Amino acid sequence: MTIETSTEYNNGTVKEGIPAFRVMTKHLPGPWADTPEAAKEEFIKAYEDAPRPFQYISRANIERCRMWHPNGVQEWTISDWAVAMAGEAGEACNAVKKLRRIETGARQFNGPKSHPEAVQAIAIELGDTFLYLDILAWRLGVDLERAIIDTFNRVSIREGFPQRL
Numbered sequence: 001m002t003i004e005t006s007t008e009y010n011n012g013t014v015k016e017g018i019p020a021f022r023v024m025t026k027h028l029p030g031p032w033a034d035t036p037e038a039a040k041e042e043f044i045k046a047y048e049d050a051p052r053p054f055q056y057i058s059r060a061n062i063e064r065c066r067m068w069h070p071n072g073v074q075e076w077t078i079s080d081w082a083v084a085m086a087g088e089a090g091e092a093c094n095a096v097k098k099l100r101r102i103e104t105g106a107r108q109f110n111g112p113k114s115h116p117e118a119v120q121a122i123a124i125e126l127g128d129t130f131l132y133l134d135i136l137a138w139r140l141g142v143d144l145e146r147a148i149i150d151t152f153n154r155v156s157i158r159e160g161f162p163q164r165l
């Protein structure tokens with residue numbers, strides 16, 4: 001399997017030609033360094049065999065982002081994107097608060113009037129949060145999907161659980 005190189009995420013901080021996986025692994029915090037060789041091999045195999053279900057979302061997301069930011073994703077700082085993501089996560093939490101008001105029968109001046117309506121409002125904000133998370137990762141030169149797969153599998157291997165992505 002060909003591993004995409006980090007040059008796709010050209011943010012000037014990663015060297016051309018180094019597979020994104022290696023770059024990411026290199027920067028993994030402590031636990032990876034302490035992982036036994038056999039577990040590392042299992043991890044790498046699980047990693048390389050993993051599907052890429054979110055890749056098409058990410059591509060469209062970045063393409064659309066460039067329409068908002070003609071000078072590219074770099075136009076905003078890493079902090080800007082992080083704030084945008086956290087803002088949407090906050091909106092998600094606010095929507096959850098409104099759901100909770102419905103569940104507890106508390107007064108609500110405006111907002112959803114039913115449980116399904118409240119859940120739908122939360123879903124919208126979760127989508128927003130993910131889309132900014134995706135851009136933040138891109139801005140950092142991190143392959144988000146790979147990071148998720150990496151983290152999931154590493155924890156599964158560490159804990160002895162059978163699930164792999």
Ligand SMILES: [Mg+2]
Nearest residue numbers: 088091125128
């Ligand atoms: Mg929102």
